[in-house]
Amino acid sequence: MGKRVDYINWDEYFMGIAVLSGKRSKDPSTQVGACIVNDEKKIVGVGYNGFPAGCSDEEFPWEREGEFLKTKYPFVMHAEQNAILNSIKRLKNCSIYVGLFPCHECAKAIIQSGIREVVYLSDKYSGTDSNTASKMMFDASGVRYRQLHPKKEKIEISLNIEDI
Ligand SMILES: Nc1ccn([C@H]2C[C@H](O)[C@@H](COP(=O)(O)O)O2)c(=O)n1
Numbered sequence: 603m604g605k606r607v608d609y610i611n612w613d614e615y616f617m618g619i620a621v622l623s624g625k626r627s628k629d630p631s632t633q634v635g636a637c638i639v640n641d642e643k644k645i646v647g648v649g650y651n652g653f654p655a656g657c658s659d660e661e662f663p664w665e666r667e668g669e670f671l672k673t674k675y676p677f678v679m680h681a682e683q684n685a686i687l688n689s690i691k692r693l694k695n696c697s698i699y700v701g702l703f704p705c706h707e708c709a710k711a712i713i714q715s716g717i718r719e720v721v722y723l724s725d726k727y728s729g730t731d732s733n734t735a736s737k738m739m740f741d742a743s744g745v746r747y748r749q750l751h752p753k754k755e756k757i758e759i760s761l762n763i764e765d766i
């Protein structure tokens with residue numbers, strides 16, 4: 603019997619884990635996941651967007667609009683920040699896979715952590731000041747970024763025991 607041919611490649615694997623991590627997010631509008639990988643293709647950190655420990659998902663607001671302190675924006679930790687803080691090893695020369703292109707705050711944390719490559723799926727905030735600032739800082743500091751165009755649009759996972 604020959605080897606399987608429809609296996610997922612490394613980019614699809616790591617982006618798949620980033621997207622799966624985002625499924626843990628309680629944000630009703632945007633769920634983002636991130637997966638950090640070292641130069642030996644080992645995963646060293648994952649994260650998703652959510653409130654900091656001790657800040658209840660039930661009590662803090664998930665609103666997008668209104669008075670600043672009544673929205674999620676001052677409180678929510680971004681997926682990239684959580685992945686960096688959750689990581690178990692030094693991040694020098696690592697890559698970060700993330701569903702959404704990093705904002706300017708995450709870009710600063712990515713650069714300072716030693717991560718050298720950003721792989722993203724969506725750049726839906728392209729053209730905003732935050733997005734432009736991220737690109738200016740990545741360009742200046744030599745952090746590469748590339749959009750992933752996966753050959754597979756969907757990766758199905760079954761948790762049914764019969765499928766294992
Ligand atoms: N690269 C990113 C961008 C955004 N997030 C988080 C922050 C919020 O929870 C949500 C964005 O909310 P929206 O304004 O789209 O309703 O996504 C992130 O984790 N990483």
Ligand SMILES: [Zn+2]
Nearest residue numbers: 680704705708
């Ligand atoms: Zn961010």
